[in-house]
Amino acid sequence: MSKKMLLIFSHKLTDNQKSDAQESLGVSEFLSLPEDLQKKWSQIPADLDKNELEKYLEPIKKWIFKNGKKNDLSLVSGDFGATYQIINFCKENSVKPYHSTNKRVAKEIFDGDKVHVSHTFQHVKFREF
Template sequence: MKTLYLLFSHRLTAEQERDARASLGVVSFVPLPPELQQLWSNLPPELEDIRPLLEPVKQWLTANARPGDMALVTGDFGATWDLVNFCHSTGITPLYSTSRRVVAEERDAGGAVVKKSLFAHVRFRRY
């Protein structure tokens, strides 16, 4: 049974879930507990070193994930780098989602340009 741990700030899309099941053989998706999700999604940008804040996330992964499991890791660049390295050291396969961006520009009633971006999942890649 392959499990994908979700370490990112957004909800998994239906297309990402389908792709994870089809291409990675994932049968179980495990989000961060609410308190860790709050932490991961709101890391303070003022701190010089966020590594101490990431310890509870690492402890949660250590307690739950097993070598061979996967983790979708996206977020603050430094936190992502630290957790990707942690995953490699524990036998968890860290992944990220690639997407195609479609941009449309429109003018509003006042003449200002409004840019809208649509991101469409393409595939998962290993870090």
């Protein structure tokens, strides 16, 4: 049985994440939010109360309901309150929500009396909510 993964997060799926989802979770298709919903998910207003947030997320919930089937998966990450609501919605509709666990690698470059620090995040595995 082929499984689809609905991508509900603000950045792009990495090649490593894609391979892991295919190999460890049996995902055969990845479906990103349409551009308008992607923009909506990426720019959730911080001043919304719980009820306003529920209303704001309705178009995304409709997209999940339309595109997600029983035992499909979702990769959810973003605003904490919105993520919580979407996780619950997915569970109520038999779409299994996951998040990506990552390892942070810090790199320091010394330049005289300055230190430049960069962080790289490396995918480790998917964890079901």
